[in-house]
Amino acid sequence: xxxxxxxxxxxxxxxxxxxxxxxxxxxxxxxxxxxxxxxxxxxxxxxxxxxxxxxxxxxxxxxxxxxxxxxxxxxxxxxxxxxxxxxxxxxxxxxxxxxxxxxxxxxxxxxxxxxxxxxxxxxxxxxxxxxxxxxxxxxxxxxxxxxxxxxxxxxxxxxxxxxxxxxxxxxxxxxxxxxxxxxxxxxxxxxxxxxxxxxxxxxxxxxxxxxxxxxxxxxxxxxxxxxxxxxxxxxxxxxxxxxxxxxxxxxxxxxxxxxxxxxxxxxxxxxxxxxxxxxxxxxxxxx
Amino acid sequence: xxxxxxxxxxxxxxxxxxxxxxxxxxxxxxxxxxxxxxxxxxxxxxxxxxxxxxxxxxxxxxxxxxxxxxxxxxxxxxxxxxxxxxxxxxxxxxxxxxxxxxxxxxxxxxxxxxxxxxxxxxxxxxxxxxxxxxxxxxxxxxxxxxxxxxxxxxxxxxxxxxxxxxxxxxxxxxxxxxxxxxxxxxxxxxxxxxxxxxxxxxxxxxxxxxxxxxxxxxxxxxxxxxxxxxxxxxxxxxxxxxxxxxxxxxxxxxxxxxxxxxxxxxxxxxxxxxxxxxxxxxxxxxxxxxxxxxxxxxxxxxxxxxxxxxxxxxxxxxxxxxxxxxxxxxxxxxxxxxxxxxxxxxxxxxxxxxxxxxxxxxxxxxxxxxxxxxxxxxxxxxxxxxxxxxxxxxxxxxxxxxxxxxxxxxxxxxxxxxxxxxxxxxxxxxxxxxxxxxxxxxxxxxxxxxxxxxxxxxxxxxxxxxxxxxxxxxxxxxxxxxxxxxxxxxxxxxxxxxxxxxxxxxxxxxxxxxxxxxxxxxxxxxxxxxxxxxxxxxxxxxxxxxxxxxxxxxxxxxxxxxxxxxxxxx
Numbered sequence: 001x002x003x004x005x006x007x008x009x010x011x012x013x014x015x016x017x018x019x020x021x022x023x024x025x026x027x028x029x030x031x032x033x034x035x036x037x038x039x040x041x042x043x044x045x046x047x048x049x050x051x052x053x054x055x056x057x058x059x060x061x062x063x064x065x066x067x068x069x070x071x072x073x074x075x076x077x078x079x080x081x082x083x084x085x086x087x088x089x090x091x092x093x094x095x096x097x098x099x100x101x102x103x104x105x106x107x108x109x110x111x112x113x114x115x116x117x118x119x120x121x122x123x124x125x126x127x128x129x130x131x132x133x134x135x136x137x138x139x140x141x142x143x144x145x146x147x148x149x150x151x152x153x154x155x156x157x158x159x160x161x162x163x164x165x166x167x168x169x170x171x172x173x174x175x176x177x178x179x180x181x182x183x184x185x186x187x188x189x190x191x192x193x194x195x196x197x198x199x200x201x202x203x204x205x206x207x208x209x210x211x212x213x214x215x216x217x218x219x220x221x222x223x224x225x226x227x228x229x230x231x232x233x234x235x236x237x238x239x240x241x242x243x244x245x246x247x248x249x250x251x252x253x254x255x256x257x258x259x260x261x262x263x264x265x266x267x268x269x270x271x272x273x274x275x276x277x278x279x280x281x282x283x284x285x286x287x
Numbered sequence: 288x289x290x291x292x293x294x295x296x297x298x299x300x301x302x303x304x305x306x307x308x309x310x311x312x313x314x315x316x317x318x319x320x321x322x323x324x325x326x327x328x329x330x331x332x333x334x335x336x337x338x339x340x341x342x343x344x345x346x347x348x349x350x351x352x353x354x355x356x357x358x359x360x361x362x363x364x365x366x367x368x369x370x371x372x373x374x375x376x377x378x379x380x381x382x383x384x385x386x387x388x389x390x391x392x393x394x395x396x397x398x399x400x401x402x403x404x405x406x407x408x409x410x411x412x413x414x415x416x417x418x419x420x421x422x423x424x425x426x427x428x429x430x431x432x433x434x435x436x437x438x439x440x441x442x443x444x445x446x447x448x449x450x451x452x453x454x455x456x457x458x459x460x461x462x463x464x465x466x467x468x469x470x471x472x473x474x475x476x477x478x479x480x481x482x483x484x485x486x487x488x489x490x491x492x493x494x495x496x497x498x499x500x501x502x503x504x505x506x507x508x509x510x511x512x513x514x515x516x517x518x519x520x521x522x523x524x525x526x527x528x529x530x531x532x533x534x535x536x537x538x539x540x541x542x543x544x545x546x547x548x549x550x551x552x553x554x555x556x557x558x559x560x561x562x563x564x565x566x567x568x569x570x571x572x573x574x575x576x577x578x579x580x581x582x583x584x585x586x587x588x589x590x591x592x593x594x595x596x597x598x599x600x601x602x603x604x605x606x607x608x609x610x611x612x613x614x615x616x617x618x619x620x621x622x623x624x625x626x627x628x629x630x631x632x633x634x635x636x637x638x639x640x641x642x643x644x645x646x647x648x649x650x651x652x653x654x655x656x657x658x659x660x661x662x663x664x665x666x667x668x669x670x671x672x673x674x675x676x677x678x679x680x681x682x683x684x685x686x687x688x689x690x691x692x693x694x695x696x697x698x699x700x701x702x703x704x705x706x707x708x709x710x711x712x713x714x715x716x717x718x719x720x721x722x723x724x725x726x727x728x729x730x731x732x733x734x735x736x737x738x739x740x741x742x743x744x745x746x747x748x749x750x751x752x753x754x755x756x757x758x759x760x761x762x763x764x765x766x767x768x769x770x771x772x773x774x775x776x777x778x779x780x781x782x783x784x785x786x787x788x789x790x791x792x793x794x795x796x797x798x799x800x801x802x803x804x805x806x807x808x809x810x811x812x813x814x815x816x817x818x819x820x821x822x823x824x825x826x827x828x829x830x831x832x833x834x835x836x837x838x839x840x841x842x843x844x845x846x847x848x849x850x851x852x853x854x855x856x857x
Contacts, residue, residue, distance in 0.1 A: 010716060038703060039697070039700065042698070055716050061705040061707070062541065062544055063709065064540075064567060064708050068564070068567075071535075071538045072538070072544070074534075074541060075537065075541020076541040076545040078525055078527065078542055079541070080546060083545075104530040257525065260525075265498050265523070265525060266545060266671075266696060268498060270496040271496060280660075282518070286481060287480055
């Protein structure tokens with residue numbers, strides 16, 4: 001059995017009170033409850049405070065470039081689709097720098113679970129607006145307030161028919177853990193947007209601000225109805241829904257590749273005798 | 288015997304079909320064949336051509352003089368007229384060119400009418416044209432007829448028969464009407480393989496165990512992806528068309544980290560987007576092979592033309608300092624061999640390796656007798672499972688004597704594989720410690736570099752053993768320089784020196800000695816600033832005393848290059 005101590009990593013360098021601590025705790029607990037050992041999955045992270053996440057755990061890790069978590073995660077998943085692949089990114093990382101990759105990962109329905117630590121601000125570079133910052137919010141870099149509209153990642157994902165879309169809140173660890181487990185167990189691509197207070201740079205979207213607004217989606221809500229999901233995704237302001245917002249169980253990218261049916265790409269032999277014969281035959285095609 | 292056929296016309300007229308079929312016929316007959324193409328960046332219209340040279344003697348480039356010109360449009364009858372050799376002949380169809388030509392070298396053949404009459408379809412005009420060319424040459428019909436049967440058999444007897452009728456009609460017409468035709472078909476060898484350089488790189492990748500190729504379509508590199516996609520099912524190679532070049536290289540890096548040999552391919556502008564990813568591969572010591580097919584730039588440049596102007600870009604691309612290897616093959620067999628070597632070296636030293644080509648080379652086709660994969664390296668450097676488990680304290684970036692650390696495959700044992708684009712410690716975790724930083728730079732670069740350098744093969748030397756004149760080139764100019772040497776060596780002590788293993792430069796002692804001894808050293812490059820000459824000067828101090836540079840987007844032709852060389856040395 002896996003226990004929490006198996007996941008003891010380096011000491012985090014996040015600010016005291018940072019929402020990332022709760023996300024880390026919820027994630028470790030989810031893994032223990034799912035009995036997933038550190039070597040059984042890979043985390044791909046980008047750059048930003050969220051990018052440091054896997055260093056504070058123990059697991060296979062690829063901490064790549066800013067914005068490029070999803071392409072790396074896609075490559076890993078295609079090479080070994082028997083392994084759980086989790087991409088961890090921030091809102092600037094995934095919704096700003098890497099926006100194009102998000103669109104196409106959703107289209108592919110590659111079996112990668114994407115956890116976005118969405119604090120609606122740039123933390124690592126000290127307080128500039130992010131794509132999810134609310135319109136009008138003042139920062140040192142946005143002297144007239146944020147002029148662009150706020151990106152709604154949940155609505156965007158549903159519009160693209162993402163196969164799993166959920167929202168969590170770092171202030172509700174138990175709920176977050178449950179949603180993480182659902183995302184991990186989901187077959188295709190899963191987007192989990194996590195509302196995460198930044199205690200240092202975001203003075204608008206604080207713990208209190210979120211607590212007054214978030215509510216658990218009703219039990220009778222049907223996440224498989226796309227239109228009501230889209231309606232749900234547009235709720236923002238006085239009330240912000242958290243939980244599983246949309247599920248569309250469609251075929252994954254990996255399932256559609258014939259030669260991945262019986263084994264992952266890493267288990268395809270490289271240089272056997274049979275392979276040499278194949279190559280000889282292939283060369284004959286040039287005659 | 289050494290003939291050149293040129294087929295000119297608009298995009299979409301089937302120039303490629305005619306050219307490919309004729310090239311195939313000549314190679315199966317046992318001739319040496321070289322083809323190259325020039326096309327515009329459009330799907331219909333414009334002016335394109337396909338040039339085929341065939342001979343019973345080995346050769347490796349195009350000439351500027353043509354013997355048979357097939358004009359599918361009016362433009363061809365004008366722009367290529369002066370390229371006809373003394374006994375050259377051109378065919379055209381009045382219905383296509385709309386202008387009759389009063390020149391005894393031009394033969395009007397009703398290609399369209401015959402296509403409709405004998406093939407019951409205008410589309411058969413290509414088959415009629417192939418027939419006409421072979422008829423003018425008085426070339427045996429059997430090979431083409433068997434190709435028709437092989438490629439069209441699936442479509443039913445009627446389709447085959449209509450094609451045969453069209454071919455024979457074109458053949459007989461040209462044979463009867465071309466009174467000036469005096470081509471002689473001489474003896475030939477055994478059937479040869481006809482292979483393009485993009486295909487050769489693709490096949491080289493497959494035979495080197497590549498399992499993952501992600502790229503974004505970009506001329507002239509797309510052919511590699513198309514070839515691999517056509518072989519995906521057969522060889523279980525996963526080809527993914529990424530959303531952009533940034534995704535392409537990052538996916539390939541991800542797949543490589545996870546345990547499969549992976550590759551990407553692009554051209555200048557696309558590679559500009561990949562540069563950050565290149566640096567990522569270097570920092571995380573993740574092996575990757577990059578095919579970089581050059582075309583004229585800056586920016587979009589001449590998208591379908593040729594140039595060798597990204598050499599120094601490839602050498603210097605990427606922020607920070609890290610090792611890399613650059614190969615620039617000059618022929619399909621070199622491309623095949625160097626692709627294997629690229630995979631081996633990138634895996635062995637966990638570094639990025641480039642295969643640098645250009646449009647002229649990528650789209651060219653050559654005959655070769657056979658490809659022998661026996662001497663190729665097929666070493667599996669990655670470890671997994673029990674073997675990985677048996678390493679007590681596994682560290683992905685362990686400091687070692689030669690800088691290379693064991694690279695385990697994640698998920699196959701309980702050992703964790705950790706890496707970071709940030710500077711990292713031996714385990715792969717983020718650090719800012721100055722001592723670790725220095726040690727890591729040494730590990731990644733200084734410790735690996737001497738062994739990497741020792742892997743580089745010497746330049747190819749051809750011609751006089753004690754030359755007065757040395758013609759130096761790299762990559763795609765291999766064939767054209769070799770042909771020029773054949774033209775010039777009759778009365779001169781001349782030799783060629785061709786580099787296909789470019790960076791780091793192979794040990795300089797031997798070749799610099801030859802260069803220093805020669806009276807005239809000429810560096811031939813398809814670029815404006817002489818990038819290779821600069822590289823040689825920077826790395827060895829040697830300066831060539833002349834240069835021939837072409838940068839109009841067009842390749843060198845052997846007869847013209849020989850003339851330029853003559854102009855310098857006489």
